[in-house]
Amino acid sequence: MATKVPSLDTLIDNYLQCCTAEAKSRKTIEWYEANLTRFSQFLKGEHPGSTISDIGPPEARRFILHLQNDVRRWETNPFINDTKGLSPHTIHGYARAIKAFWSWLLDEGYTLENCMARLKCPRTPRKIIPTFSAEQIERLLAALDPATHTGFRNYAIILVFLDTGIRLSELVNLRLEDIDFGQSCLMVTGKGNKERTVPFGSQVRRVLWRYLTTVRPEPESPQVSQFFLSRQGQILRPNMVQSMIKRAGRRADVSGVRCSPHTFRHTFAKQYLLNGGDVFSLQRILGHASLEVVRLYVNLTSLDVSQQHRKFSPVDTMGLSVARSRRRHPAARGLASSTPSYAGLYVPGTFSRTTRT
Secondary structure (H helix, E strand, O other), X not given: OOOOOOOHHHHHHHHHHHHHHOOXXXXXXXXXXXXXXXXXXXXXXXXOOOOHHHOOHHHHHHHHHHHHHOOEOOXXXXXXXXXXXXXXXXXXXXXXXXXXXXXXXXXXXOOOOOHHHHOOXXXXXXXXXXXXXXXXXHHHHHOOOOOOHHHHHHHHHHHHHHHHOOOHHHHHOOXXXXXXXXXXXXXXXXXXXXXXXXXXXXXHHHHHHHHHHHHOOOOOOOOOOEOOEOOOOOEOOHHHHHHHHHHHHHHOOOOOOOOOHHHHHHHHHHHHHHOOOOHHHHHHHHOOOOHHHHHHHOOOOHHHHHHHHHXXXXXXXXXXXXXXXXXXXXXXXXXXXXXXXXOOOOOOOOOOOOOOO
């Protein structure tokens, strides 16, 4: 008697239950559910009644083309009018979810071959991510009023983002017992419910201590243990923090960069490396399993790279005695005599500034 093959929807439910049993985070499970359910709905329209034996890379590629050409962002939200398509990163995520699901099907014995191993994820563009400049950060902080409860709390939040690089979800879930003032570090729970220790500096320590001892309101109930609270003692929601940073950006007239918590994460990563930090400790602080992901955060401009090279140039720092030629080539003598002298002038665009005359 032939064994009945479960439907695709049943297998997706089984996969989600497996993810739950493996203690994957709620957001991860919801991400898999949304992506795989959309794939299942597409297949029902294209191939009604199909089972996993009928599905392979061609069907997945048609689904990817459908996402690229036919789907619009926020199309299910009647309050947002946006005609743009899905981002390449979103579509890349759908492909990764399909590949992970088929890998699980093979491990569980539902299929004899992982046909989706041949499916290549669509490329995603490597965009240059603008970060906050020192001047923009000063303007953002100046746009807040630390003399008020809300203003000082927001001031502390921005400094924590800038000095630790933690995610928005990690900040709003930060609890009183997660802050070690003696060791100047946070215990944060990141993606996949993974805990890590994140250090912070002495100035942020003073600001956090002042918020705790003089500004932080009484929680509305004993069950509220989050560190940052609203004026009424309630838990801060992520969209409240996002809106606060956007408002501060508008008041500070910050342009050319997205005013968001994640931009502070990029800014932290860039400044950490520019100040002499290494990518391995940065990887641990940011909580990334892959070193490649850390590199995506760092956007060093040509000026930043030149500054770093001047600081860490191997030849300059080793103190080598570089030999100089005793003879000058005739062409070089002619070039030296015909080249105008810029001594004492500041030439815009150069990295070294000499004294103006």
